Structure formats: structure tokens, C-alpha cells
Amino acid sequence: MARPELFIEAQSRPTIDLDDGLSPACLALLRRVMELACESQQSLYLAGGTARDILLRLPHHDLDLVTEGDAIALARACQRRYGGSVLAHGAFGTAKWTLDEAVARSMDLAPDAIPGSLDFAAARSETYRRPGALPTAGPGDIRADMRRRDFSINALAIQLRPSEGEGELLDLCGGLDDLRAGEIRVLHEGSFLDDPTRILRALRYATRLNFRLEAGTETLLHAAIEALGRLTGTRLRNEIDHILTEAEPARILTRLESIGALSAIHPGLRLQPQVDAIFARAKLRRPPWQRGAIDERALGWHILLSGIDGATVGSIAECLSFTKGLRASLLAAANLGENLSLLGLSSARPSQLTRILDGMPALALHWAWLCLTEQPTAQANLERYMDRWRALLPATTGRDLQIHGLTPGPAYKRILGRLRDAWLDGELASTADERALLKALLTNERLSADATCR
Numbered sequence: 001m002a003r004p005e006l007f008i009e010a011q012s013r014p015t016i017d018l019d020d021g022l023s024p025a026c027l028a029l030l031r032r033v034m035e036l037a038c039e040s041q042q043s044l045y046l047a048g049g050t051a052r053d054i055l056l057r058l059p060h061h062d063l064d065l066v067t068e069g070d071a072i073a074l075a076r077a078c079q080r081r082y083g084g085s086v087l088a089h090g091a092f093g094t095a096k097w098t099l100d101e102a103v104a105r106s107m108d109l110a111p112d113a114i115p116g117s118l119d120f121a122a123a124r125s126e127t128y129r130r131p132g133a134l135p136t137a138g139p140g141d142i143r144a145d146m147r148r149r150d151f152s153i154n155a156l157a158i159q160l161r162p163s164e165g166e167g168e169l170l171d172l173c174g175g176l177d178d179l180r181a182g183e184i185r186v187l188h189e190g191s192f193l194d195d196p197t198r199i200l201r202a203l204r205y206a207t208r209l210n211f212r213l214e215a216g217t218e219t220l221l222h223a224a225i226e227a228l229g230r231l232t233g234t235r236l237r238n239e240i241d242h243i244l245t246e247a248e249p250a251r252i253l254t255r256l257e258s259i260g261a262l263s264a265i266h267p268g269l270r271l272q273p274q275v276d277a278i279f280a281r282a283k284l285r286r287p288p289w290q291r292g293a294i295d296e297r298a299l300g301w302h303i304l305l306s307g308i309d310g311a312t313v314g315s316i317a318e319c320l321s322f323t324k325g326l327r328a329s330l331l332a333a334a335n336l337g338e339n340l341s342l343l344g345l346s347s348a349r350p351s352q353l354t355r356i357l358d359g360m361p362a363l364a365l366h367w368a369w370l371c372l373t374e375q376p377t378a379q380a381n382l383e384r385y386m387d388r389w390r391a392l393l394p395a396t397t398g399r400d401l402q403i404h405g406l407t408p409g410p411a412y413k414r415i416l417g418r419l420r421d422a423w424l425d426g427e428l429a430s431t432a433d434e435r436a437l438l439k440a441l442l443t444n445e446r447l448s449a450d451a452t453c454r
Contacts, residue, residue, distance in 0.1 A: 016169060026063065028107065030063070039077075045157040047157040071122040099114060150195070156175045156176070182210070186202075197235055202221055245300070278303045287382075294366070298326055306367070333361075350425055392420065394419035419438065
């Protein structure tokens with residue numbers, strides 16, 4: 001993969017031409033925000049990953065704004081004038097302004113030409129009470145805000161206001177030089193110990209951008225691997241969530257495993273040989289029954305944990321604080337993984353396969369389909385299940401059994417299950433056939449009940 005080309009030439013005071021660095025629609029959107037920042041006399045910057053990606057001419061789907069002022073008040077001023085909704089986090093001085101079609105119309109912009117939201121943050125400083133703890137935020141200016149960042153290439157800001165400095169690049173930590181060199185570099189020696197999630201981010205950015213780790217940074221990273229064990233499961237899961245939505249998650253995960261990061265997170269978190277291929281398939285293909293949106297992160301966890309036994313999956317799920325639904329789906333997938341070979345057996349009847357697949361969560365079945373790409377018979381059976389077998393039910397209902405005088409109980413499940421199996425396996429061709437089989441089954445149940453009574 002080629003490294004992105006740098007947008008800006010070497011200058012003593014680098015300045016970005018916003019007309020070239022941003023799409024017309026995004027620039028028009030920012031102009032509206034800049035006007036409101038001017039009214040409240042707030043400075044305003046495009047910061048972090050947004051500035052980095054503009055400089056590298058990469059798509060910038062998110063626009064991250066930093067202001068030396070009240071970021072939440074600015075976001076709400078935007079909402080009052082143009083609509084949308086604001087979610088504010090007062091403790092961190094941040095807000096997300098969600099943009100809808102009404103917002104786009106109020107600005108005479110195409111809804112699909114602007115991002116779905118803008119993120120506002122007040123410039124701040126940060127300190128760490130202890131290594132691995134969440135930082136304590138305090139007030140700060142843009143310079144303090146840049147110096148608290150994770151890597152030099154993310155410690156960049158493009159000035160939007162005051163207008164006389166529009167487009168000027170603020171680079172206090174040598175980020176521009178590191179972009180030119182294609183290097184990931186931390187800002188101080190304690191960076192990975194302060195926040196070990198930066199270990200995961202370092203390799204995520206390095207893989208995405210095709211950058212290398214600066215030599216000193218690589219040494220510090222390796223020395224801090226064990227610090228991953230100090231983090232909460234939620235923070236670790238969130239970082240891996242980001243990895244799972246990258247273009248090449250398997251490459252990042254393989255690098256993390258090679259340096260011992262995955263086993264530091266959980267000793268059972270080990271990549272199985274098929275994981276790389278399944279991730280690749282997931283990017284290119286989807287099951288024929290899957291027409292709606294896919295939870296890419298949740299599916300990614302199913303792929304990441306492929307081939308790991310259920311007990312270990314349960315332990316990982318507890319360690320990383322998975323939601324109840326995701327945990328249940330992953331455990332179901334682990335159980336299904338032990339039976340995948342049965343789906344391709346020529347001797348297996350549809351009723352047997354249906355019993356294996358019934359009740360499986362949708363993501364577990366999606367994952368199974370990806371695993372079976374090289375087993376066409378098994379994959380075809382899974383598709384038949386999703387297309388026909390799962391919805392195939394007998395005409396007889398529990399109400400019918402009650403009318404026939406059968407007392408509600410386990411017999412209902414036996415009879416209805418046997419009727420469904422007969423339809424699945426082709427023993428029945430009509431409702432008349434079903435009635436005949438039902439009559440025989442009811443007779444057997446009554447004879448069995450009489451024998452028990454005697």
C-alpha cells in the first residue's frame with residue numbers, strides 16, 4: 001500500500017488553502033460555524049485527525065473542531081440557527097452537533113455532501129493521576145491542547161478564526177515533519193504508560209497510513225505492553241472496535257499479536273489461521289439474505305474470535321465488558337463453530353441441520369456463512385435454511401392439538417416437531433399427508449398415555 005502524499009509544501013509558516021483542502025460543501029458548512037464563532041469572539045481550529053487527513057489529501061468524513069472558548073455554547077448556537085440536535089458532555093467540554101436534511105436545506109447544501117455531524121471540543125490540558133487512568137481535564141489553550149495529544153501527526157491544527165490567520169497550520173510538535181517522513185511518534189517518554197490504549201492506536205495509524213513507528217517510539221511501545229493489563233475492559237473493547245472497522249483489521253491485529261499485545265489484553269485472545277481470510281471475505285461479500293445494514297464492529301468480533309472455544313470466548317467477553325447481546329451471539333457462534341462440518345455432510349437431513357441452526361443469532365449465521373465459503377455444500381445448506389427451512393412450519397397448531405383432546409404438555413412439542421421434520425425432509429407433500437401423519441402421532445400418544453396409566 002502506497003503512503004499518502006503530503007498536501008503542503010515546506011514553508012516557514014505553513015498555510016492551508018481551505019478552498020483546496022476542503023470540499024465546497026464542507027467549507028460552506030464551516031463558514032457558517034465560523035460566523036457564529038466570530039459573533040461570540042471564539043477562536044476556532046480544525047484539529048487532530050481532520051488536520052492530518054487534510055494534509056495527506058485523505059477523505060475526512062469527520063470534522064473535529066477545537067475552540068478556545070465554550071464549545072458546547074457554540075454547538076448549541078449552531079443548532080438554534082440551523083437545526084439538528086446537540087449531545088453535550090459538560091465534564092469534558094465537548095459536544096456533537098448532528099446534522100440532518102433540514103440542516104442541509106437551511107444552508108442550501110446537499111445532505112449527502114456534508115458530514116452527519118460536527119464534533120466540538122474546548123481546548124484543554126490533561127494530567128494523569130496514575131498510569132492507565134483516564135486523564136483529568138483542565139482548561140487550556142490550543143497549544144496545551146495540541147501537547148496533550150497522542151502522536152505528533154495528530155497534534156496539528158488549522159486555524160479558522162481569527163480570520164486574519166485563516167488556514168495557518170499550528171505545528172508545535174513536529175507533526176508536519178513526521179508526516180513527510182511517514183513516522184508515528186509519541187510526544188513524550190511516558191506516553192504509552194499514561195495511556196496504554198495508544199499502543200493499539202499507534203499500530204492502527206501505522207497500518208492505515210503505511211507509516212512506520214519512529215525508533216524511540218517503537219522502543220517505548222514494546223516496553224509498555226504489559227501496561228495494557230491496567231486498562232478497563234470497556235476502554236480496551238472500544239479501541240479494538242475502532243480496529244475492526246479499519247480497511248485491513250487483520251493486518252493490525254496480526255501486528256498486535258506479534259508484539260504480545262493481544263495476549264496482554266487476555267491470554268486466550270489469539271488469532272486463528274483462518275481469521276485473515278474471513279476478514280477479507282467480509283469486506284467483499286455478504287450472505288444473499290443480508291440486505292440491511294451490518295453492525296461491522298459486532299461482526300468483526302465474531303471473526304476475531306473465530307476458532308476459539310466457548311469457555312474462552314465467555315472469559316474474553318467478561319474481561320472486555322461485552323454487552324449481553326453480543327456476548328450471547330459470540331457464544332452461539334463458538335458453539336456453532338464446533339458443528340459447522342455437519343452442515344456439509346451428505347447424510348445430514350434438513351431437519352437435523354435445522355435443529356442446529358434454529359435460534360442462532362443473525363450475526364452468528366452471517367459469520368458462519370463467511371466461514372463456509374470454501375465448503376459450497378455447507379454454505380448452500382445454510383442459505384436453504386435462511387431462505388426456506390427456518391420458516392417452514394406444519395399447518396397444525398397447538399390449538400388444533402387441543403381440539404383433538406390432547407392435554408397441553410411435552411407431547412405438543414414432540415408432535416409439532418415431528419410434523420415439521422417430516423415437511424423439512426420431504427416426507428410430506430400435502431396437508432392431507434400431514435393430517436394422516438398427525439392422526440398416527442395422536443394415536444401413538446394416546447396408546448403411550450394408556451400404557452403409562454396401566
